Amino acid sequence: MTTTTKNRKIEKIPQENILDNASKISIKEMDIWYGAFHAIKEVSMKINPNTVTAFIGPSGCGKSTFLRLFNRMNDYIESFHFDGKIKIDGKNIYGKKTNIEELRKKVGMVFQKPNPFPKSIFENVAYGLRIQGIKDKKIIAERVENSLKQVALWEEVKNDLKKSALALSGGQQQRLCIARTLAVQPSVILMDEPTSALDPISTASIEDLIFKLKEKYTIIIVTHNMQQASRISDYTAFFYMGNLVEYNKTELIFTKPEKKQTENYISGKFG
Amino acid sequence: MEKSIQYKDALKKSGLKMLNLCENQLTNAYQSFSTFDTDLAEEVMHKENRVNALDIKIEEECEQYLALYKPVARDLRFIMAIRNINSDLERIGDHAYSIARNVTIKNTPVDSKLMEILQIEKMFSAVMEMTQFVSEGFVNKNSKIARKVFKKDKIVDVINTNSYTIIAEEVTKNPKLIEDALVLFSIIHKLERVGDLIKNIAEKIIFYLDAEIIMHKKIK
Numbered sequence: 001m002t003t004t005t006k007n008r009k010i011e012k013i014p015q016e017n018i019l020d021n022a023s024k025i026s027i028k029e030m031d032i033w034y035g036a037f038h039a040i041k042e043v044s045m046k047i048n049p050n051t052v053t054a055f056i057g058p059s060g061c062g063k064s065t066f067l068r069l070f071n072r073m074n075d076y077i078e079s080f081h082f083d084g085k086i087k088i089d090g091k092n093i094y095g096k097k098t099n100i101e102e103l104r105k106k107v108g109m110v111f112q113k114p115n116p117f118p119k120s121i122f123e124n125v126a127y128g129l130r131i132q133g134i135k136d137k138k139i140i141a142e143r144v145e146n147s148l149k150q151v152a153l154w155e156e157v158k159n160d161l162k163k164s165a166l167a168l169s170g171g172q173q174q175r176l177c178i179a180r181t182l183a184v185q186p187s188v189i190l191m192d193e194p195t196s197a198l199d200p201i202s203t204a205s206i207e208d209l210i211f212k213l214k215e216k217y218t219i220i221i222v223t224h225n226m227q228q229a230s231r232i233s234d235y236t237a238f239f240y241m242g243n244l245v246e247y248n249k250t251e252l253i254f255t256k257p258e259k260k261q262t263e264n265y266i267s268g269k270f271g
Numbered sequence: 272m273e274k275s276i277q278y279k280d281a282l283k284k285s286g287l288k289m290l291n292l293c294e295n296q297l298t299n300a301y302q303s304f305s306t307f308d309t310d311l312a313e314e315v316m317h318k319e320n321r322v323n324a325l326d327i328k329i330e331e332e333c334e335q336y337l338a339l340y341k342p343v344a345r346d347l348r349f350i351m352a353i354r355n356i357n358s359d360l361e362r363i364g365d366h367a368y369s370i371a372r373n374v375t376i377k378n379t380p381v382d383s384k385l386m387e388i389l390q391i392e393k394m395f396s397a398v399m400e401m402t403q404f405v406s407e408g409f410v411n412k413n414s415k416i417a418r419k420v421f422k423k424d425k426i427v428d429v430i431n432t433n434s435y436t437i438i439a440e441e442v443t444k445n446p447k448l449i450e451d452a453l454v455l456f457s458i459i460h461k462l463e464r465v466g467d468l469i470k471n472i473a474e475k476i477i478f479y480l481d482a483e484i485i486m487h488k489k490i491k
Contacts, residue, residue, distance in 0.1 A: 267344060
């Protein structure tokens with residue numbers, strides 16, 4: 001759907017048929033509570049495949065809670081309960097038949113701080129495959145190499161695969177964690193502030209990687225860095241106090257946001 | 272945040288200073304021409320240095336603001352507008368300088384009757400009203416006022432277009448007027464260019480305030 005505002009064409013994200021099967025992820029009227037605290041308020045959203053979507057908003061706005069909905073990470077929180085629908089590839093991920101392990105294989109996650117296991121570089125990447133029951137050494141070795149190549153770490157570590165992952169630099173560790181996620185062949189990657197603990201050079205390499213990865217994966221990233229959101233994402237969603245205030249193409253959010261609240265936030269006037 | 276607001280305010284102040292300076296330069300240049308005041312003309316020429324210095328200062332301030340605060344949305348449009356407006360104002364300053372220079376080169380005042388027929392006074396008044404509109408529009412963040420410029424510019428354009436025929440007729444009648452006619456033709460052309468530059472400034476103000484790009488569009 002395209003509408004024209006004055007002389008600029010704005011491609012609106014269609015909100016009708018929000019649970020259609022063409023979207024990679026579709027969420028309809030989602031409410032999330034932690035006990036009595038209403039963390040997400042009636043949020044509906046569609047996320048297209050092979051795109052990078054950035055979730056932005058001040059601390060406590062609900063963006064990470066919303067992100068963790070996609071691989072059911074909130075299930076571990078006792079007071080968590082929700083109302084609404086969420087589908088990935090047309091399937092209700094909170095349905096009774098949903099296999100959570102299968103879901104998490106499909107929807108990988110990268111965290112704020114690099115969290116390699118105290119194992120070798122090779123074993124870190126192979127970990128998910130072994131959990132899945134893959135025993136063929138050749139397949140495992142291929143997947144490890146392929147994953148490390150995708151994150152541009154292979155050339156740096158190919159001769160030290162037995163070395164402890166903890167000996168790598170922060171940026172390398174984060175790329176290793178992404179490789180670990182890729183090894184189990186997900187189709188969605190969730191990233192919760194993946195570069196906030198990294199220096200500018202490592203940040204740049206992760207951003208380049210995200211840009212490359214969207215060819216194969218659908219990526220959703222939570223970030224507090226406005227420049228990062230504008231540099232790497234195709235779509236940006238601004239959350240404030242549990243509400244999805246604005247969701248649109250990134251170039252429009254950062255040039256002509258429709259809501260004053262969005263404008264104030266991205267300009268650093270509050271938050 | 273406080274610091275970036277201060278920076279932006281300082282930039283706005285510099286922009287207004289440039290606008291006032293160029294407006295004065297234009298007024299004095301025209302006055303020196305219409306009254307054949309060579310002292311005033313020389314003052315205008317002398318003050319051209321101030322216009323150039325302020326132009327550079329604003330350019331540096333814009334660069335610093337962009338580098339330090341990485342503005343987005345309205346703040347980004349503001350900085351883009353200021354840069355363009357600054358450049359347009361500097362060119363208006365150049366035209367004021369050229370008008371004043373004509374006064375210092377010419378030995379005698381131009382024929383007042385020819386000036387009257389050509390409606391140069393009316394043209395100048397329209398240009399000055401246009402500068403008022405952009406100034407008010409910018410200060411009060413009111414794009415409606417800035418939009419008034421387009422209608423006024425039509426008066427300027429009509430006088431410019433008519434000048435060809437009028438000058439041809441008047442010079443045919445009285446060939447002695449040729450020198451004055453050439454000077455007036457050049458002044459009219461400069462005022463017409465100034466009108467266009469003010470129109471550009473109005474477009475930038477509208478872009479800044481309404482996020483609307485109206486360049487190269489026919490406005491009725």
